[in-house]
Amino acid sequence: MEPTEHHSCAYGLRHQTRCLSAIKSTDGKSRFIIGTQELLKPNEVHLLTFDEELFEISATTFSHPHEIWDISSSKDDPDLFFTCYKQVIDGKKVQSKASLWRMKQAHKNEDDMDHDRLHHHGPSGELEHVLSLDIGDGSVKKVIWQDSTEVISVEDWRICIWDIDIKQGIAKLTGSIDTPNKKFKFTSAVMNPHAQEVVAVYGRSIQGWNLSSLKPTFTIRDSQPALILCIDYNPNRPFQVATGGDDCKVRIWDVRDTTAGPIMVIQDHTHWVWSVAYNKFHDQLVLTSSSDCQVNLQSIVSISTGADYKYGDGSDVEQEQDEESDDLTDNVQDVPTDGLVQAFDQHEDSVYQVAWSSVDPWLFLSLSYDGRAVMNQVPSEEKFKIIMS
């Protein structure tokens, strides 16, 4: 919990962890929730709050009945989140389920604070079960919020769309999409922030579906040699998605031209890329995490909206970026360029997920399997470059 020279702040959970999610902030503080994944031990949900002034993380823990494979917080209500969890039934069968929870924080007991701190346990609270999605075959792996009344669940072989009523605790299945290829499961999915569309990845393919018609919008099929593990949608630029796969490469695609191949390929990892995340404020910043224990902060400014501001239109200005910017600004140093901004190697185990803070555009949290969560910031040089440009 101490700041390092990289301005990073670490938090240990003492549990194996796979998933985290950034929480919508109401008071300007960056918050994240992390779900633990312990098969045999009691599981917890940790709510981490980052205090920028003290530069430390305070945590609230909630106990969760089963091991958590994915967690996703509501975009509107900071207390609501979905977890996908697996439970063993009769010692025979594993079934995964998805439930919506509400965090109920107990009032902080001042006396307990010190005691709790020593044991690395902040104040604890309780989770209130709001509702569960009635998943058929029990292989749900991800829940995505569309808005406060509609969520999407991703299973091995299908994607379901649900209408939820939080007050009454009812979830109603409104539609489902089956995997187009029976050989490959869905590995991940993401909502298109610009349209009513869900984009899912399975095997080597990327495919989008319209949420209301449930018809495919585009398909990029087998255009790369690797299995795709993760996907994220550019929050500011329609039609641009980023994927990571088991060939260590991050690919940026323009989904309008499905045959052209990726518009950018980044290879700075040496093992599978498990997570990719666009910065919501500056989509030229992309975070990737990998089972080579590294988190990479990439700049893709040449194909980001940052390039649009500078050149006035949406045309991709790729390689000329550097030279042209040189003409525009006096100081060459101040221009953001494509490439690896920084590799963060504070983790000792595979980093399965990374997430940007919802309020601070420069803050992000990465989580490795050994239960280590590290808060990092975009290096200030890069920050200044982006602000100045």
Place this chain on the structure above:
Amino acid sequence: MAAGEGPVHLTAAPPPPPPPPGTVTSMTSPNRVRTAGAGAGTGGTRTATRRRAKSFLRNYYGIQQADPATQDGPKDNSSSQSGQVTKIDPYDLDSHAFEVDKYMHKLFVEKQLPGLVKADNDLVADIRQLDGDMKTLVYENYSKFLSATDTINKMKSNVDNLESEMSRLTQNIGQIASSSAAIHSSLGGKREKIHQLNGVHSLLTKLQFVFELPTNLHQCLEAESYTQAVKSYCRTLHLLQHYKNLTVFTGIERECKAIMVQIAQKIRQNMCSEQATMAEILECVGLLLALKEDPVALWKQCLELCMNCLRKLKSRTMEDIKSLPLYTPPAVTPPKSAQTSTSAASKRTSKRVSKTPISSNTTSGIVSAPKDKESTSETNTPTQPQDKVSYLNAYFLKQVEGFVVSFRNYFLIPAAGSAEESTAVDQRPPAWITKDARVYASLTREELAEAAVSVKNAASKAVSQYLDIISSFLEYPEDIFSIKPEVHVHVLQNLYLATVSSNGLCQLVGFDALATGLIQNWEGRLIDLSLKRMKDGLMAKVAEQETSLGQSKNMLDITASTPTEPNTATMSNDMLKETTQWLVDVFRKDTIPFLEKCLSSDAQFLETTEGRALFLKNIQDGFKAFWDLVLVEMKERSTFSQPVDSTSSRTSSLVMSQLCFELSDSVVEQLYKILSKTVFRPGKRTRSGSFMIESYDEPPVIPQLQWDCKAIVQSCQETGHQLLDGFIARTGNELSWLLMNVQSTTLDFMSLESPPKGVSEAWEEIYRQLNNIERQVITVYGDEGDRLGNHEISSESIRRESVFRPAGGSNNGNGTRLSHRNESLASFGSNTMNSRFEHQQRNLLLSNIDKLFSDRVEIFIRCQDLNRTGIMFGVIKILLKAWAESVRTMTFGKGGFQQVQVDAEFAKVWLWRFATADERLMHSLLEETQQTAYRRCIDAMPLDPNTVESIINSSER
């Protein structure tokens, strides 16, 4: 001074010589006398005395000693000089410092009386002599003076006479002048008249011509000599214009005009007639232009007609050349010698020769219009082109050229400025037109521009047709080496010569640039095709090698249990060697000689330095592009059809990667050396054939190519790495997918029975595939260590593999493996399995700290060890890491965990030999996998090592 005194005192000399010593101290004359006497007395001759006297006189008259040396002798002179200047001798009679007293005293002291008398006598004699001399001189001078006086008197009388004569002369001349003026004035009036009469005469002559003009024109019209008619008409036109207010002239003019209209019509008819040749058309245009026809309409019509004509000409020529051969080889038989000279002329130095017909065609051909066709054919008969291209040049291109030149002269040149006039005049084909009438179209600037553009278009169309025909002659057969380069070179040579001789086209449409482009294109295609053939051959070789590797792999599959044929590895190595050797050979024996042949032919366009440099540049670029193509194709092949037939493409990238390394190692440089030794050979180009001579001292790659060479070596290396890494990654991934797919679909790890019966099918399959892959790698890359030991190692590995087949572990020769296995099992031995795993779990933090200090493991990285160990370890790393990752995402039942345990142990034992590069890493990865599986197991019951071993042994291996 002394001389001046001399004559004065000479008169006084007669007084008696010995004066009283005291009185004559200031007197010098007696000294002198005495000196002379002393001189004579001391034995001086008379001549000497005279000479001295002369010199005195000479001094007196201001005559410088003319020749003292010859007259006096240097002695005398110097003595007097020295006497004067250096030492003063008072006893010298001639000296200024002569002192009478001392002299006298000396005489008195030295001489007796007779001596004194004698001296006195001498002196007296001397004095007399001097006296006589002086008198003579005086007389002579006086007579001269007298004659001079006489002369002056005579002159005086003459001058008086002259004056009167002169005055008379002046008077006469005045008279002449006045009379001539009178004559002039009297004749003036008549002269004027004569002038007028002269003018009238010439006018009358002209008028006569004018009056006769209609008849002349009629005659011309009847005789069809329109040229003459137009010529005459043009001459008189301005006259008629001038006097058109006179009725007589108007009549004549009308008459002439009527005739000229007829003539113009006739000309027009001629021009538009179907049979009109190009030259006729052009001449007619010239005539019409001279008749001040509307130039705009005229050039348009001219253009149209000429184009028609050219079209016809072209089709006719095309028909004609069908029968002609493309290339007649330089004659071997005697009768062809004449033709040889012509074709050789067009080949070698024929610039002059081939130019002649053209010029004759454009000038004389056009002027002598009526018999133009005959004359052209006549002029061409002696040099009747024997092959298509020269025929085409003679009958088509020359016409185009003639058209362009004429058109330009008629319509375009004048605007270009009068500065060019002088040169332009020479080019105008009908000389009389330019001389007499200055025929050109007075077009406005816009009209001119329009005309220029249209003629340019027309000409470029014609030229491009021509070039199309030419390029249609150049065929590129499938087998590029079957091309006869001399044929192509000949065709292009003709083209080149045509460009040299077609100035007009060059200027107008950049014909030379187009032709150069065509030549360049030809060169490029030639090079590309020859290199492409090489590339295709190379690729075919690679494919062949792949299939043979595939076959050998199949054979290995079949004979997996029996010892494999020992020569597999060597076979493949040989094949690789053979491939590269083939490449070098083809390059040396086919490609290079082929290019050399093209280069060394006598083509003129290659003779020039720039043409040659261009050709070499083309070769260089082509060769570079060849490598790029090869590498790109290799990369494409490695990714092509990847999902469909993964195994074969996997092998192909393996083979190709090795080929790339091989290329970058030596082959590329070798080929570049050959290239620099042959085609790029510095210095004078030797004739073809010399390239076959192999010199043993390999010259280095010439600097010009060095950069290319290095770049290609690098890109080969890079491509090799890419292909190899691609191979490793794909192989690793495919194995991993095998592992993960099997585990997640067909097996439910929750409900696996415990204890497992044996190693999981996935691992059996993986092991089988790994063995195959290893064999492939060994066949392509060889085992680590030298290649001779290759075969032994591989057979040993097979032996090792067969060790487990008999159940007992006590076989000899497997010590390494067993001890290793024991070691790995020993870690299990001390505690019960459960407690071991529990312990490990408790020390999770510790293990994390361990990880902190251990090196970061990079799974997908560039393979640096280009041998079996490096490559196989790359694959194993990927496989094991993938397993570790996938285990994390699963939940195990009792049996499932035990299965993982068994599989891991199996992997430890059997994968060991693939992971010699870093055994520790393999162990830690396997250990981690087991740990994870333990943690992800709901009721873990680890098997004890003995059970594990017996399960492994019991499985059907």
